Amino acid sequence: DNPDITKERKSASFNLYKMQCFVYEGQYKLKRRQEILDFVESHKEFDDPVHPHFLNREEQIDRATRKCVAMMNNLEAIDVTDYFDEAPLYQFLTIGRELHCLSLHYGMFLPTIQNQCDEEQLEEWLGPAASKAILGTFAQTELGHGSNLSKLETTATYDAKTQEFVIHTPQMSAAKWWPGGLGKSANYAAVMAQLHTNGENKGPHLFMVPLRDTTTHLPLPGITVGDIGPKFGINANDNGFLIFDNYRIPRRNMLMKYSKVEPDGTYIAPPHSKLGFGTMVLVRSLMIRDQASQLGSAAVIAIRYSAVRRQGEINEGEGEVQILDYRTQQYRLLPQLARSFAFLFAGYEIRATYLHVTKLIRHSANTELLPELHALSSGLKAVITWEVAQGIEQLRLSCGGHGYSRASAFPDIYTYAVGGCTYEGENIVMLLQVARFLMKIAKEVRTGTPKLAEIAEYIARTDSGAARVSRWKTCADEDIIHDFEAVTRKMIFSAFDRLKSLEGTMKKKEAWNACSIDLCKVARMHVKTYLVKNFLARVRTCEDSASKTVMHTLAKLYAFDLISGAGGHFMKGGFLSETQANQVQVDIYEMLNSLRPEAVALADSWAISDLELRSVLGRRDGNVYPALLEWAKASPLNKSEVLPTFDKYLDPMFKEG
Amino acid sequence: DNPDITKERKSASFNLYKMQCFVYEGQYKLKRRQEILDFVESHKEFDDPVHPHFLNREEQIDRATRKCVAMMNNLEAIDVTDYFDEAPLYQFLTIGRELHCLSLHYGMFLPTIQNQCDEEQLEEWLGPAASKAILGTFAQTELGHGSNLSKLETTATYDAKTQEFVIHTPQMSAAKWWPGGLGKSANYAAVMAQLHTNGENKGPHLFMVPLRDTTTHLPLPGITVGDIGPKFGINANDNGFLIFDNYRIPRRNMLMKYSKVEPDGTYIAPPHSKLGFGTMVLVRSLMIRDQASQLGSAAVIAIRYSAVRRQGEINEGEGEVQILDYRTQQYRLLPQLARSFAFLFAGYEIRATYLHVTKLIRHSANTELLPELHALSSGLKAVITWEVAQGIEQLRLSCGGHGYSRASAFPDIYTYAVGGCTYEGENIVMLLQVARFLMKIAKEVRTGTPKLAEIAEYIARTDSGAARVSRWKTCADEDIIHDFEAVTRKMIFSAFDRLKSLEGTMKKKEAWNACSIDLCKVARMHVKTYLVKNFLARVRTCEDSASKTVMHTLAKLYAFDLISGAGGHFMKGGFLSETQANQVQVDIYEMLNSLRPEAVALADSWAISDLELRSVLGRRDGNVYPALLEWAKASPLNKSEVLPTFDKYLDPMFKEG
Ligand SMILES: Cc1cc2nc3c(=O)[nH]c(=O)nc-3n(C[C@H](O)[C@H](O)[C@H](O)COP(=O)(O)OP(=O)(O)OC[C@H]3O[C@@H](n4cnc5c(N)ncnc54)[C@H](O)[C@@H]3O)c2cc1C
Ligand SMILES: Cc1cc2nc3c(=O)[nH]c(=O)nc-3n(C[C@H](O)[C@H](O)[C@H](O)COP(=O)(O)OP(=O)(O)OC[C@H]3O[C@@H](n4cnc5c(N)ncnc54)[C@H](O)[C@@H]3O)c2cc1C
Structure with a gap:
């Protein structure tokens, strides 16, 4: 191994194995x-x-x-x-x-079958899906709609005469777009479409849709399907598009665990809207x-x-x-x-x-x-x-x-x-949902009827003076937590008040929009407070004292760095004094100093193998330069000394020059 | 065009052409x-x-x-x-x-010839380089060294007997690495190497080095050259590596405009060290x-x-x-x-x-x-x-x-x-250089001997009370500038004082290192202050009043957003009051509101054609969805309905399932 990295491994104050056990919740x-x-x-x-x-x-x-x-x-x-x-x-x-093309099959298609099929449907599809006799994906997003699912445009219109659903893409923006494995691999999809029956739109529902012939793998008549082209990353996944031309599936291909359509077209609503x-x-x-x-x-x-x-x-x-x-x-x-x-x-x-x-x-x-x-x-x-x-x-x-x-x-x-x-919920949209939850709590607290689970409990507590954070070595976890909670609480109520005051001059939803930047900030701070509390709590469970000391410093570094980054919010109303703020900064430098000799061993605590890492630069043995050269030499461009571009373009250019 | 985008274009309060003229400094x-x-x-x-x-x-x-x-x-x-x-x-x-492979030829190789060759050398190389009879690159960085050029390891040892330099790669870390176009295209390079003559190391100097046979394009004996492999981006550039095995070039291939080596090996130093x-x-x-x-x-x-x-x-x-x-x-x-x-x-x-x-x-x-x-x-x-x-x-x-x-x-x-x-100077390394410049000025100001050019003049001024920033519509440019300058000045001197105080307890260079995080922050703030001042000054030159109003709002948004982002620094010592800080935030929202109808036209002011943009999403006509579909359909994976992976892997899997 590279002697510099060996030296680093020896300088750590903790036993690597014990730290790894802590990081991975035990030896197992x-x-x-x-x-x-x-x-x-x-x-x-x-x-x-x-x-x-x-x-x-x-x-x-x-x-x-x-x-x-x-x-x-x-x-x-x-x-x-x-x-x-x-x-x-x-x-x-x-x-x-x-x-790869099976990610969505396992990540979304199978779970959808498990959670949304009635008994008979489970019988029919779970076996083939689990044994990979069919390969499925989850087709929800469309060219025109991702976040706002209620406006998806793909339609599934029930035809009582034939007892079929007609799946259709009424305009280009309704083309399904993004589903993983859809482009060239999947032969089935769980498709989200607006259910129309008896002349009424019942909103988005899920349907089991065969896409390709199981023997030839050709798209079935009425189906246009393909790959959406190269992306920033995950290019071995054939995320795809999908267009339906009045494509018919049997009635029972609607997933019916919760909502149903009866043979005559009668719609039966689900008992509870959140079960999906x-x-x-x-x-x-x-x-x-x-x-x-x-x-x-x-x-x-x-x-x-x-x-x-x-x-x-x-x-x-x-x-x-x-x-x-x-x-x-x-x-x-x-x-x-x-x-x-x-x-x-x-x-x-x-x-x-x-x-x-x-x-x-x-x-x-x-x-x-x-x-x-x-x-x-x-x-x-x-x-x-x-x-x-x-x-x-x-x-x-x-x-x-x-x-x-x-x-x-x-x-x-x-x-x-x-x-x-972006996927699984665009981040800003997610933050606004958290904010909605927080504003609901703020309202309950203000009206004196809060029903709070643990994570939001602090919002109902009353404020308690100045920041308590002190020197990193001696500062109690409770004091750090106190400060984060106090600041977040203040931010929550100040956003709440601003929202209420705006609601006096405009429509409720417009007020929400006008406040939304603050609301995102509040949501972020609430989450960060959770992260700090959870990190500190986890450290307290560490049984090996050498590991515990170092992890504790790391947890405090995390907290202090957050305070330093959110400086303005902590300083408001003089909560965190300037002396404290400056001290937080200096303490960060001291913690960096103290963690310096632990750094490589702390990285090793992640117990990530070279195979998982797949990095020439990050190899465990630290022998980076020869490995870089070896990697480069294997690059396809180096298969021949002279590329065809020489004869085609460069040589003529040289001769002319 | 998409009607939504047309509507936006009409809602702007300024004339697009006039704004574009402002943005591009006139009609020409x-x-x-x-x-x-x-x-x-x-x-x-x-x-x-x-x-x-x-x-x-x-x-x-x-x-x-x-x-x-x-x-x-x-x-x-x-x-x-x-x-x-x-x-x-x-x-x-x-x-x-x-x-492409000519970027470095024009960006660095030609300028190097122009700036570093003596008359005779110019005569010899400028013609061929300018007419592209040869294709060159600039080979400075090595596997082991980029930022610290003084420790480059490639050697150029003068051999007075043959009047040649022997260029050599003494160990793997000395391999040249990164130069654009070096891998497969360039047949010449300006190579930076440690000059050894008469047993002394004279530091890094530049040499003109032929790499490939001009007729076969094969690497010359003693040269190993290749592509460094795929990168995050710029993959049509064949950034390369280069290894020398006691490779000989004539004495006059050293670029001798400033320093020289005489036939007997005598070294003549350059008149001024910064001329490169x-x-x-x-x-x-x-x-x-x-x-x-x-x-x-x-x-x-x-x-x-x-x-x-x-x-x-x-x-x-x-x-x-x-x-x-x-x-x-x-x-x-x-x-x-x-x-x-x-x-x-x-x-x-x-x-x-x-x-x-x-x-x-x-x-x-x-x-x-x-x-x-x-x-x-x-x-x-x-x-x-x-x-x-x-x-x-x-x-x-x-x-x-x-x-x-x-x-x-x-x-x-x-x-x-x-x-x-990263290239042209790693950013942190650059910021520390700016900080060095600022600390030098701080020292001069403290000792009463400053010699300041315009951009640093404000550092010598004395502080003047509280922040002056007020409501965005009425706030004077001078007040915004005052606040940025005051905050930056304070940061500069507080870093300077910390540095001096640390120098009391440790070596000077160690104190520098201990302060370096603050120093980077100071450097950044100094630059941002310049950017704000320059933006506001440029707006003042705008002759069209409708354009000027909107650009002025944009410039203020820029400044206010910076203040909001650097909240902590502005609030220190009560410089920016809490009321002011809150007002800055609300003003940002108001400016967003005011700029909303100008947004598309402001984007158009960049006058970037679709060809330059190369974006399906950003097309001028706004017809995004059909264009996305067309693009995707042209993707190579869609050339055939069924990929070979079906027969090879999927079909067997389905059959087994
Ligand atoms: C790598 C990748 C894999 C994917 N895989 C799948 C898949 O397998 N199956 C599938 O069905 N989909 C998949 N998707 C699609 C993904 O689920 C959507 O892209 C995602 O839900 C975001 O929706 P959108 O693209 O419509 O964004 P949009 O909603 O159009 O967002 C655009 C902008 O509008 C803003 N915005 C939207 N609504 C609001 C609001 N109410 N308030 C404020 N701002 C708003 C957003 O903040 C954002 O800035 C994948 C996407 C990616 C990138
Ligand atoms: C796309 C691309 C194209 C390039 N093209 C060329 C080219 O054509 N020709 C060529 O010769 N080179 C080229 N380079 C190389 C480039 O010039 C170097 O990568 C760059 O100078 C940075 O040097 P480095 O890689 O040695 O980084 P390092 O110096 O190794 O930096 C690594 C880390 O160390 C830190 N560090 C280093 N020194 C100090 C210090 N004194 N104080 C504090 N921190 C420090 C840095 O901040 C950084 O975090 C290219 C690089 C790229 C990415």
Whole structure:
């Protein structure tokens, strides 16, 4: 290994294994990570004869399809019911970040069948879908509509004469657009369409729609389907478009667990409008965990590289330093590392909440906590995806020129992760939903009738003087939490008051729109307060004291960095004094100093293997330069010394010159 | 055209042509933009039989090479000496953002010959380089070194016996890495190497090095050269690596305008160490202009799309609104548009300064203003590239799902522009250089001996009480400027004091490092103050009063948005009161309101043609959906209904299922 990185590993004050156990909630998951890695590495099916970066799009799709089929044929070592950890890890190890045509089949199509089919329909479709006799996707978004699902334009008109639905794309903006795997792979789709029966529009409903002939794979008559073209990332996924020309499906292809259409066209409404919620909340919860890993991966790469990169001197004549020694570099790296853990731990918490809430619903049809969970998962999704995206780019830039090469893996991590800002609910739209939840609470508090679950409890508390945050080493967790809660509470009520006062001069919805920038800020701060509290709480559960000390510093760095970034809000009304604000800043520098020798070991705590990382820059052994050269030499352009462009264009140019 | 966009064009309060004239400094340049566009569109050589997004890397390189040669063969209509406007516009119109193998030849190789060769060398190389009988690049960066050029490892050892230099790569980290066009295209390079003569190392010097046989294009013996592999962006440029194995070149291949090595090996030092500066400053100045256009392009796309995209209702039952009506959307778009103009006008100013300074140097060898220009161009480069990158992503995200498609052009704009954060001086390194300049001034002010050029003059003024900013409509420019200057001044001296106090307890360089985060913040604020002042000053020159009013609002939005973003700094010491801070926020909303009907016309003021924009989403006519579908249908994956993956992987999977 590179001696610089070995030296770093020795300088940590904690035992790596113990820290990894803390990070992965005990020995079991850590052991499983290794076992799954060994399993993937021992299977020839998962080898890459050519490095994935060197493939064109057709080749990428070929590789990903080959591998995802192989992946599903080799499940004996994987607990696929663990969709928070084992399943995504397995996918990342086998395929990587360009995804594949089965993502939506497992992520949305199967769950939709499980949650939206009645018994008879389950009987019919669950088997084939689970055994991959058919390949499905989830077709909701259209060219013209994503966020506002109520205005989707695809129609499903019931024809009682033939007992069929006629699925139709009335104009171009109604073309389905984006569904993963739809373009060239799926032969089925769960399609969201406006249900028309007996002359009435009953709103968007789901339908099971065959798309391609199961033997020839040709699109069925009435179906136009194709790939939507290259994207920023996930190019091994054939996101597709879909146009219906009065395409007929049997009545029973409407998913009828909740709403139904009877043979004569009579519509039966669902008993509870929010029961379709589950899949969305689950996917958002999974995203938190996944996004945390992406930021974690980026931090691992940048920190390791910063340990082996030597550039410039601090004291002249004393030799070039590891760039990790630059204070500015530490500031680029360590708060991002802290964030990655904050998000990981939020992922754990939301998983627990999700499992708890679904249990309540299943056992006692108790949906009381659903709005809470919905607000929490939407808020976390919006805040985390954006901070992860920004963080990855910060980390990439901190690696200088080499961060721009795809060898670094940063471009792939970024383009993969940043998609999360948009899908599963556009972030601003999500934040406004959280704000709606918060304004409802504010109103309840003001009218003295709050019914608050734990996460929003603080909103009802009364204010309590000045900020309590003090020097990082001695400051109590409670004081940090107090300050975040107090500031967020103030922001919530000040937005609420502004909203109410605007409602005096304009329509309610217009007032909402006029306030919406503030409302987004409030929602973000509420989520950040949750993240800080959750990080600190998680640290308190750490049993190894050396690990605990370092993680505690990281958690405080996270909190102090947030205070520093939201400076204005904390200083309002003199809540945080100027002396305190300046001290927070100096304390951040001290924490960077204190974490400097722990940095590489903290990165190692993520226990991300080289195979999962897929980064030349972030390799565990730190031998970056030879690996970069080797990677470059394998690039397709280097197959021949002279490209055809020489004879075609350059040589004539030289001769003329 | 889409009626929504037509409506928007009519709602503007100013005359588009007059505004465009203001933006482009008069009618002449505007006319030239159109003429160059007509020229490119009328030349078949510049057609694209296949849409560039659908090409693989080899095909991209083929296309770009073909086009850049054609570009240089068709210069009759272009004023190539106008490298701030005409030359880059021409390149964008013909090729786009993936660049090409001649970028470095014109951007660095030719200027290097012009600036670093003595008369005899000019005679020998300028002709062939200018006529493209040879194709060159600029090879400075190595695998192991970019920012710290003094530690480059490639050696050029003078051998007096043969009167040759032996160019050598002593270890892998010394391999040249990154130079544009080096991989497969260039047959010459200006190579930076440590000059060793008579047993002494004289530091990095430039050498003219032939790389490939001019008839076969094969690498010459002793040269290993290749492409460095795929990157985040600019993939039609074959950035390359280069390894020397005791490769010999004649003594006179050292560029000898300033330093020389005599036949016996005697070294003659240059008269003035900063004379090599010019090219770097020029390139950074050009970058400002270019980066502004990239942000401008992104803003044009997002604003036009936001005018034709209808999603969700504000008042229920009143129909879906243009997303431009959402306050949050306006906040995503308009401050970015304001920035794009702020940066464009900074580009104009730095061009003027550059031309002025070079004239002074040429006519009277007066280099007094060079440090100033250097600090200004470095600071602007660092601040602008980062804000442009962030802004492009904000604008992309504001377009929802379609922003993620390459059809939007955002991915290409982003990956192209963000490279600018790293090349021509890594941004943090640049900011620290600006900080050094500012600390020097602070010291001079404190010791009472300042010698200040205009841009730094404010640092010597004395403080003057509270913030003066007031309501946006009535607030005087001077008051805004006063506040920015006062805050920046305070930040400068507070960083200076912290630095001095730390110097009491540690080595000077270590104190610098300990302060470096603050120093970067100070440098950024200094640059932003310049940008605000320059934007307001430019607006004052506008002769058309309707245009002036709207541009003035945009400039104030820019300033107020900066104040709001830097809240903490303005509030320190009660400088900006809380009431003022809240008012700034409300004023931002009012300005968004006021600019809402001007938005599309303001975007049009950039006068960016569809050809230059290369965006399906941002088309002038607003007919987005049919164009998206057409683009997607042309994607290579849609050439056949069924991909080979069906027979190879999916069909077997279905059969087994
Ligand atoms: C990588 C990727 C994969 C995807 N996969 C799938 C898939 O498998 N299946 C599928 O069905 N879909 C998929 N989608 C589509 C995705 O779900 C939508 O893009 C997403 O829901 C956002 O909707 P939109 O594109 O309509 O954005 P829009 O709603 O058009 O958003 C555009 C802008 O309008 C603003 N806006 C919209 N409504 C409001 C409002 N009420 N208030 C304030 N502002 C508003 C937004 O903030 C945003 O700035 C995918 C998208 C991506 C990028
Ligand atoms: C798209 C692209 C095109 C390029 N084209 C060319 C070309 O044509 N020719 C050519 O010669 N080169 C080229 N380069 C290389 C480019 O000039 C370098 O990447 C750039 O100068 C940055 O240097 P670096 O990569 O060594 O970064 P590093 O210096 O290694 O930076 C890594 C990190 O260390 C930090 N750091 C470094 N020094 C200090 C310090 N003193 N104080 C504090 N922090 C520090 C930086 O802030 C950064 O966070 C290109 C690069 C790119 C990305």
